[in-house]
Amino acid sequence: xxxxxxxxxxxxxxxxxxxxxxxxxxxxxxxxxxxxxxxxxxxxxxxxxxxxxxxxxxxxxxxxxxxxxxxxxxxxxxxxxxxxxxxxxxxxxxxxxxxxxxxxxxxxxxxxxxxxxxxxxxxxxxxxxxxxxxxxxxxxxxxxxxxxxxxxxxxxxxxxxxxxxxxxxxxxxxxxxxxxxxxxxxxxxxxxxxxxxxxxxxxxxxxxxxxxxxxxxxxxxxxxxxxxxxxxxxxxxxxxxxxxxxxxxxxxxxx
Amino acid sequence: xxxxxxxxxxxxxxxxxxxxxxxxxxxxxxxxxxxxxxxxxxxxxxxxxxxxxxxxxxxxxxxxxxxxxxxxxxxxxxxxxxxxxxxxxxxxxxxxxxxxxxxxxxxxxxxxxxxxxxxxxxxxxxxxxxxxxxxxxxxxxxxxxxxxxxxxxxxxxxxxxxxxxxxxxxxxxxxxxxxxxxxxxxxxxxxxxxxxxxxxxxxxxxxxxxxxxxxxxxxxxxxxxxxxxxxxxxxxxxxxxxxxxxxxxxxxxxxxxxxxxxxxxxxxxxxxxxxxxxxxxxxxxxxxxxxxxxxxxxxxxxxxxxxxxxxxxxxxxxxxxxxxxxxxxxxxxxxxxxxxxxxxxxxxxxxxxxxxxxxxxxxxxxxxxxxxxxxxxxxxxxxxxxxxxxxxxxxxxxxxxxxxxxxxxxxxxxxxxxxxxxxxxxxxxxxxxxxxxxxxxxxxxxxxxxxxxxxxxxxxxxxxxxxxxxxxxxxxxxxxxxx
Numbered sequence: 001x002x003x004x005x006x007x008x009x010x011x012x013x014x015x016x017x018x019x020x021x022x023x024x025x026x027x028x029x030x031x032x033x034x035x036x037x038x039x040x041x042x043x044x045x046x047x048x049x050x051x052x053x054x055x056x057x058x059x060x061x062x063x064x065x066x067x068x069x070x071x072x073x074x075x076x077x078x079x080x081x082x083x084x085x086x087x088x089x090x091x092x093x094x095x096x097x098x099x100x101x102x103x104x105x106x107x108x109x110x111x112x113x114x115x116x117x118x119x120x121x122x123x124x125x126x127x128x129x130x131x132x133x134x135x136x137x138x139x140x141x142x143x144x145x146x147x148x149x150x151x152x153x154x155x156x157x158x159x160x161x162x163x164x165x166x167x168x169x170x171x172x173x174x175x176x177x178x179x180x181x182x183x184x185x186x187x188x189x190x191x192x193x194x195x196x197x198x199x200x201x202x203x204x205x206x207x208x209x210x211x212x213x214x215x216x217x218x219x220x221x222x223x224x225x226x227x228x229x230x231x232x233x234x235x236x237x238x239x240x241x242x243x244x245x246x247x248x249x250x251x252x253x254x255x
Numbered sequence: 256x257x258x259x260x261x262x263x264x265x266x267x268x269x270x271x272x273x274x275x276x277x278x279x280x281x282x283x284x285x286x287x288x289x290x291x292x293x294x295x296x297x298x299x300x301x302x303x304x305x306x307x308x309x310x311x312x313x314x315x316x317x318x319x320x321x322x323x324x325x326x327x328x329x330x331x332x333x334x335x336x337x338x339x340x341x342x343x344x345x346x347x348x349x350x351x352x353x354x355x356x357x358x359x360x361x362x363x364x365x366x367x368x369x370x371x372x373x374x375x376x377x378x379x380x381x382x383x384x385x386x387x388x389x390x391x392x393x394x395x396x397x398x399x400x401x402x403x404x405x406x407x408x409x410x411x412x413x414x415x416x417x418x419x420x421x422x423x424x425x426x427x428x429x430x431x432x433x434x435x436x437x438x439x440x441x442x443x444x445x446x447x448x449x450x451x452x453x454x455x456x457x458x459x460x461x462x463x464x465x466x467x468x469x470x471x472x473x474x475x476x477x478x479x480x481x482x483x484x485x486x487x488x489x490x491x492x493x494x495x496x497x498x499x500x501x502x503x504x505x506x507x508x509x510x511x512x513x514x515x516x517x518x519x520x521x522x523x524x525x526x527x528x529x530x531x532x533x534x535x536x537x538x539x540x541x542x543x544x545x546x547x548x549x550x551x552x553x554x555x556x557x558x559x560x561x562x563x564x565x566x567x568x569x570x571x572x573x574x575x576x577x578x579x580x581x582x583x584x585x586x587x588x589x590x591x592x593x594x595x596x597x598x599x600x601x602x603x604x605x606x607x608x609x610x611x612x613x614x615x616x617x618x619x620x621x622x623x624x625x626x627x628x629x630x631x632x633x634x635x636x637x638x639x640x641x642x643x644x645x646x647x648x649x650x651x652x653x654x655x656x657x658x659x660x661x662x663x664x665x666x667x668x669x670x671x672x673x674x675x676x677x678x679x680x681x682x683x684x685x686x687x688x689x690x691x692x693x694x695x696x697x698x699x700x701x702x703x704x705x706x707x708x709x710x711x712x713x714x715x716x717x718x719x720x721x722x723x724x725x726x727x728x729x730x731x732x733x734x735x736x737x738x
Contacts, residue, residue: 050689050693051693053685073692074692074693075692075696075697075698078692078693079695083693084693089690090687090689090690092687092708093681093708093709094708094711095704095705095708099704100694100696100704103696103704104694108695164694164695
């Protein structure tokens with residue numbers, strides 16, 4: 001059974017059609033990259049999967065782990081094992097990373113009928129996972145993303161991913177705004193977390209990140225649809241030729 | 256196909272008020288209305304010495320010439336002071352039982368329901384309690400143990416009868432009856448409250464606590480608390496309050512006076528949870544309170560901590576007069592308003608002595624259609640060499656129909672003073688809530704997390720058991736029917 005099955009998804013924002021019949025299947029153990037020019041609907045896809053409310057789903061279905069995703073609240077999707085690494089992580093002043101993660105981990109455990117982690121275990125796990133993205137101890141007591149640099153925010157997203165151990169993680173332009181060192185740290189974190197039971201959907205504009213997170217599949221999202229799919233070499237082709245040939249080939253055909 | 260978009264923030268509304276029950280007990284009421292006869296009646300009921308009645312009558316005559324103040328940032332219909340009871344007492348309590356075992360079981364059950372056991376066997380660890388229902392104190396625990404150290408902890412009525420010299424010396428010395436409209440009213444009709452005296456050099460081993468409960472309807476509660484910390488002594492004092500759910504508005508006009516002598520320290524904490532009114536703004540307590548402490552001696556310290564979640568209207572400014580050299584005043588406050596609640600609260604720090612220091616940390620949380628104002632005065636007198644003040648006022652908004660306001664007043668008459676003021680406003684936005692949801696955290700828990708994070712600096716000032724209680728209370732006050 002596939003982990004994620006999107007079938008003919010059509011989504012509007014304020015009456016404007018953004019996704020125009022997108023289909024995608026993701027199996028455990030796979031990494032899918034979704035590339036595409038600006039405005040093609042990449043972030044909309046991420047938002048719809050996570051349950052953001054600004055979208056109107058017009059048609060299509062999404063099954064996550066065999067369940068209809070539209071019947072689940074955003075928090076239940078998260079508890080079922082869906083994680084979104086935000087393109088613009090949100091700052092929460094006054095709430096420490098530690099208490100934020102403790103609440104999240106324990107709510108997810110409660111949903112799965114597990115006992116809450118005790119403070120010692122939690123601290124141990126948190127220190128372990130912080131190392132994955134080279135975050136020091138002080139970071140755990142800082143407020144969530146408050147005053148973080150762009151790189152720190154993205155590393156924090158991957159730290160949270162490592163803490164919550166989702167079945168499916170969607171990385172929404174996690175590489176944007178990162179210098180090469182931060183990019184390597186982030187990619188490295190992802191590679192340490194990946195295994196045969198989880199899957200990743202990596203949304204990115206550039207091929208750069210895919211040098212470090214090697215995808216099994218690359219899809220091009222253009223004008224609300226996945227228009228080309230291929231292996232990791234497709235990303236290199238896009239890097240070389242840009243998106244113009246896609247625009248030329250598919251513009252007008254779909255409208 | 257997808258759920259209708261819902262505005263989560265709009266759905267956060269007050270859950271039902273947990274302490275809204277009424278106890279059915281026999282009551283003794285003075286007739287409605289306010290006149291000199293009522294005051295004589297109250298005074299006689301309490302077997303007060305002559306000086307007390309005289310003082311009450313002076314206060315009443317003064318009050319009659321005053322006008323209700325209008326300057327606060329709150330709105331309410333005119334109060335008919337003749338249409339309320341000024342004395343209501345559980346019948347048995349009129350003669351306060353000598354032993355805790357003799358307390359009316361109905362009253363005992365009321366306080367148990369509120370989490371305040373009145374038997375010393377079930378006592379809260381390390382806390383002595385004076386329980387006040389309507390106009391009278393119904394029980395005081397641990398009196399004997401405290402008296403071994405020379406500490407006097409009893410109801411105000413008892414203090415007036417048994418320690419008249421202390422009462423006469425200190426009552427009205429910090430808040431004179433001429434101070435303001437509600438202080439004058441309180442001075443005329445106050446019915447009970449707590450009295451506490453810590454002798455020289457004694458560190459009070461227990462948290463002293465008063466629990467105020469309004470039970471009777473159409474009654475005002477006017478209690479008066481007086482705490483005196485003699486040289487080198489220390490006391491930590493807590494007050495808690497609740498009231499039943501009633502459609503009418505009830506007036507609570509209390510006066511609290513603190514006196515800290517040389518090298519003494521008083522820590523005064525409040526967890527205020529009067530009935531706030533319903534979701535449409537009907538009913539609730541008008542909490543118009545005057546609280547003031549004086550650091551009389553050198554090196555003394557007074558610290559106010561308040562967590563205000565209840566009342567339809569809160570109007571109070573726990574203040575410090577820093578008269579002694581090197582004395583310190585502190586004010587830590589979390590005021591949460593929801594639905595139609597209004598709060599105008601803050602502090603006054605009056606620096607008179609040399610090297611006096613004050614610190615103000617005010618956290619206002621507004622939700623629903625509520626209005627939350629911080630109003631504070633920092634005054635540095637001519638002789639207050641090297642006085643220092645630090646003020647921090649933070650506001651947190653939940654939704655876009657509430658308001659947060661800050662009115663800082665600063666008067667400096669000495670050039671050597673340092674006065675700092677910082678203020679921030681933040682909002683719990685849909686984006687923050689969605690981010691929390693995406694991490695598996697429900698909206699209610701997310702709000703609790705954010706509110707507690709926001710208030711942490713103040714909650715940390717509360718004694719442990721109460722910090723936990725206050726944290727829970729903040730979450731409950733914002734709890735709603737989400738999702």
